[in-house]
Amino acid sequence: MTDELLLQVENLEKYYAQKRSLKEIALRKEKDPVQAVDDVSMEVHSNQSIGVIGESGCGKTTLLEVLMGLEPLTGGDVIYRGTRMSEFDREDWLKYRRNVQIIFQDPFDSLDPKQRVRTVLYEPLRVHGIEDKEQRAREMLERVNLGPPEQFLSKYPPQLSGGEKQRVAIARALILQPDVVLADEPVSMLDVSTQAAVLKLLSHLTDEMGVSLIYISHDLSTVSYVCDSVNVMYLGRLVEGAPTERLINEPQHPYTQALINSIPIPDPYHERETIELEGAPREPIGLGEGCRFRDRCPERMDICEKTPLDTEISEHHQTACHLYYDHEDESTQVSTGGESQPRESVPADGDDQ
């Protein structure tokens, strides 16, 4: 398999303007924007599955919406096979939307209850002018283990179980044979017994069809089954990224450590060491300079008032934390001038470029 750079996220920024009251507009009072995604960089190569984890409100869903083209970006760029999203024309968008697909969190919401499975699967094919719909739909249903296909094609979503619905959603996302699939908490609404099946299916299909996956979730334990590498997001920024096992076994950033330690272990004999984080993340408004985790960080230092830069701890393992770079010697830092380097995830066949 060739290693191709598909998606490049470059210092991506998505700010939302806050609503202003009439009075504030009249007085020309500016309000700080909501910094949903801030200076996020990462690369997606072919046949990669990358996880993005973080608490709700960390901006992971916004990141996905921008990548999907549902929300316009406000800074930085997304580069798809060499073309910048900020310069996409109609043609480019059509191509992009065909090749980048999404699976939503809630299969109960993301399928129209009044559309048969057949209609759901034909729709993308119709939009992109693809013939032999029937054939493709059947094949796809078989691939997601919904057989026999005839039986499912004429069903309505309310006649399906949660797991079956999510399989239909996966089939819908994969039927156009995209390059990249974005998945937003695809199993969080499912029962454990079904969850495992959907996770396996997702992992298996992306391998088999050569599709790259960006999987966002708050739950590292499910992400770890599917993804080769994981990025950790906190308040709009990526704070750490590493191959999955390395991240789980040697988390560097204090936030990642807390996140991993707060996952309960299905073992009554296991005494989990918890790092109890107080409170919740701040509102992503007026964040200013400094490490965004500093108000909850157990390792807080004075230097944390300055924004930490990305540091390469070992190969493919980066973190943005003051604990890990020598402040005397600026040369140890990966980047200079406040711009973070694109996070490289493990390329599929180790062929680093």
Add this chain to the structure above:
Amino acid sequence: MSQPILEVDDLTIEFQTGESSITAVSDASFSIEQGEYMGLVGESGCGKSTIAKALLGALDKNGRIVSGKILYEGEEIQDFTEEEFNEKIRWKEIAMIPQASMNSLDPIQPISRKALEIADAHTDLSKSEALDRFKEAFEIVGLQPSRISEYSFQFSGGMRQRAIIALTLFLRPTIVIADEPTTALDVIMQDQVLNYIKKIREETNSSMMMITHDISVVFETCDTMTVMHSGQVAETGPVTDLYDSPTHPYLMLLQDAFPDIRYPNRDLEVIDGYPPELTDKADFCTFVDRCPWAVDECSQTAPRLESVTDRSVSGDGSDSTHKVACIRKDEVPQLNEERKRQGRTTADGGSDEGDLP
């Protein structure tokens, strides 16, 4: 062993929907001792929340207890009227942290007023005594006592949930039912809530029935657990017994289906099929269609809960609290071992400590 504080005995609950009826709980039995934390585990729709509602006499209008008993401190409460439940059970004896508890506070009622309303309905406490107690409860769950008179919408989601926990605690109930207390939460928030739940344990001697689909939460916080499948109790007993020697096929598969962060490469077990929809009390094992070791007999009679002879502990185990409802209970563990040996590349699932830092 003393008399359990709560005993559910062959409980069957039905819901009337139009012409037909659905059996949500079918001959379920389990018990909770004083001070004990029990996890009630199962998939959505297995009847675990229905049981919780029945304990408080708060089934939906179309639901009714068809047969069986609920014994609270030895007294049968299943036929109590709404007034009797108000007077004898609700909140003073059994209190509940409802599912989606973030939306359980009345948005147009200050939280302290709710507390006073509850105190007024169940105690002789004066207004100031009740408020003092409520402030204490607020402190236990890490909320500022000065904020008791605020409205729920002035609190964040996590704080609302803690306020509910405070309301649950402040009359010092004998049993607290927590219905999916952490389901909608991020791991960090979940961890915070679990810590408060552990704290309740230190501060009070309440028992708890924790309803969840997440066995890892039960393994961490509970003493005993009861596993349900489609209205039937599959297995019940101390968590360590159920962890060491799961005996019902459902629990075995469930354990292997559950992701464990320590073993990201372990193959996850898939439980095929779906639980059946019961229109009547089940006279068969509801797991039969999903069970890899089902035999004809499984669909002919509903298995009874019977004590498990614990393989890891010597003794005959006839009075063991570890019980299972499976007619092949003596063969299944063996069969499971064989299955695992046959070509399954399951990671070292038996070791206690993983390779966490």
Add this chain to the structure above:
Amino acid sequence: MSRARFFVVRSIQTVFLLWVAFTGLFFFFRFMPGDFTNLMLAEGANPDAVAEFEERWGLNDPLYIQYWRYFMNILSGDAGMSIQYRRPVWDMVNTRIFNSFILIAPGITFAYLLGSIYGSIVGTKRGSKLEEFGILPLIFVGSFPAFVTSIILVIIFSSWLNLFPTSGMISPGRQAEFAQLEWYQRYLSLEFVWHFILPFTAVMFRYLYLPTMIMRTSIVEVMGQGFAFFHRITGISKRRQLAHLARHASLPVITVYPISMTRALGGLVLIEVVFNWPGIGNTLVNAVMVRDLPIIQFVFFLVAAYIILANFLVDIVYGIIDPRVSVGAEDA
């Protein structure tokens, strides 16, 4: 935002709106083609007489002076003179305005109270015959204009059963007697009540379906909310639980109250005709015919004020019931 602040802000906004309505109406009528003088000219009046008329009424003064004068006069309770009748506008409309007000406001208000109670009963009896059919008669009645209902009521209760008078506010022949009373005393008399029952009933039944339907839907929705279940399991009495639910469910009903109050104005004239009610409707129609601007302008302003105040009242009630509106969510 504190509650007190909410009420102060709303009051200021209301006063501001009243001023906007007042000013808007003033300039609207000033710039409207075809005023009284044009009409005089069109009917062949002597241009000199018209000029003299304009001079006398101050119509040649700059507009802002006219506006200021009118504004100050209104504040001191003087709404000008009727051009047609040469009588002070206020004297002509004061009792009539009140007659109209008392014809619709109590009827609609009572419809909302009754509808809310009936709606919650129907809503809580889910799946019963009452829930299925309980609202149909109300929709039937509500689908007719109020004057049709009025005529039917008059035919049944006045003509056939002879229980109530067919028309008027006070029986003929007793006008003189009532003229001597203080203005409010006549509304407290049995005589008035006897005349009032039919029009009141007509208005009430016409508007009963709306609050009933909203309340039914609303209470069903509220019963499904998490806090409804929570109230139940905390073991508080049934009565208290219902009180909580009703408080919530009444919110959407309150929202549409001023809409009904406004809509009722549309049917007002016809009801007044049917019952021969000495209300403002007749006077207004008359005034419009002859372009008697002082009357029209003042009545329009009163109507605007009535709508603005109805909304204000609702805001206040809403703010008292629902703290989310008046206290506002703060960041926790």
